[in-house]
Amino acid sequence: MTLGKWAVRIVCLVGGLFLAFVLLTFLAVQIQQRMLRWRAERLLADMHQIRLYQSTWADAQRLMHRWGAWGYYDGSCTAASCKYEIELASIASYSRHVSHAWLIWLLRHDRLNLYQWFGGRVSVFHASFTVRDGTIWRESTAMAVSVPRKRMKRVTNADTILTFDDFDWTLSVGAGSYQRLHRTLENWFLFMGGDESLAGHPYYKVGRPGGCKVLCQIVSVYYSTRTPPAEIERLTSYDFSCFTRFHPCARIVDLLPAAEEWHLYDSEYESGPTVPFPKERPLSEYSEPKPIPCSKIPVWAQARDARYVLSVEALSTKIVKNQEDDRKYRKAATVRVVNSLKEPAPWLPGTIVSTNDLYWEIDDLPSSEAEHMVPGRRYIVFAIGNDDRTQLVTKDSPLSFGRCGVRKDTPEVRRELEKGFAQNDTLNP
Secondary structure, three states: OOHHHHHHHHHHHHHHHHHHHHHHHHHHHHHHHHHHHHHHHHHHHHHOOOOOOOOEHHHHHHHHHHOOOOEEOOOOOOOOEEEEEEEEEOOOOOOOOOOOHHHHHHHHOOOOOHHHHOOOOOEEEEEEEEEEOOEEEEEEEEEEEEEOOOOOOOOOOOOOOOOHHHOOEEEEEEEEEEOOOOOOOOOOOOOOOOHHHHHOOOOEEEEOOOOOOOOEEEEEEEEEOOOOHHHHHHHOOOOHHHHOOOOOOOOHHHHOHHHHHOOOOOOOOOOEOOEOOOOOOOHHHHOOOOOOOHHHOOHHHHHHHOOEEEEEEEEEEEEEEOOOOOOEEEEEEEEEEEEEOOOOOOOOOOOEEEEEEOOOEEOOOOOOOOOOOOOOOEEEEEEEOOOOOOOOOOOOOOEEEOOOOEEEOOHHHHHHHHHHHOOOOOOOO
16 A cells, blocks of 8 residues: 555545544534523423422422432421522532533633634523421522634733623523512622612513623513412523523513613613723713602512501701702701511601601702601601611611602501511521
């Protein structure tokens, strides 16, 4: 056999081995991504079967048995108290399960982004539920996926200056149940909206952080433990096709279709996977939106979310001008605390305290429907207190509340308060 024929055979053998390697790698990446999607869809279906305050310890044990290979808990786990977590992740994700050293080495040196070109994504689905006194009281779910970069990885060292294209974007969306849709000392870092959002959907709030240290978009949904099951399912119907698409998901709404109505990342003035070069925001975009009428916010939802609810009698009122803008003003008042209707408040019955309305009104705007106190009348106040580490209150603190934090003390309002109080439990948050 001539040297030329040997060379041809060697080239064919090497080429065949290379193609086989590429094919096997492609199949391996695709199989693990599709298995992840399959498991995530089934885990989500199981989570949708949970009925808060109704699903039992036996139901929880069935979930633990089914998902034990991916589940974990800290400390003890009994029918009296247990938080169980389940995490499904791709081989390239930063999960609690440490990958093999050889796999980490391959991914780190994949300068051609073969893992991503073959359909691999940094993908995670996390679910948890909390058992209290024999039934499930809390639940949460979250998914995250990377948006692949378009350029090759560069060899980096201590002197390398990284640019925008050297990082993947990460999209993350999650939802969890809470007895109070309000920031607390236990969860002071939550970025949920104010009471105004309850006018459109009293059972849940949505929020996003102001920015990310690394390229990312994050949306969090906070829903009441008393939310109807159909609404919970709508708020958590994630699209796991993002784990297997060759054309990557690049918007939050791709992960969670329900996010379409929230418009949290739709701005053309903010960078994102679909807006690499945002426009400069004009001054007109900084104008404050017209406030929502307080009458549209359900009193029962405010009562559910507030920590302190007080009955007070107005003694005197005065107008306070904003020192930085004399067009803005607010009405301050001095009140006598009649009693505390929910948790014991720092202000004891009979205490005379000044109020601190946090909302500034503007002279040339129509007056809001927020209640302005009239001396001699009684009101219900949803006081702000101990909801943030910077807002610790004592008996000497002024009584602070938001724009819609005051209601007339009427029998109808009292009935709404009781409806809201009944939705709370003894587990924080």
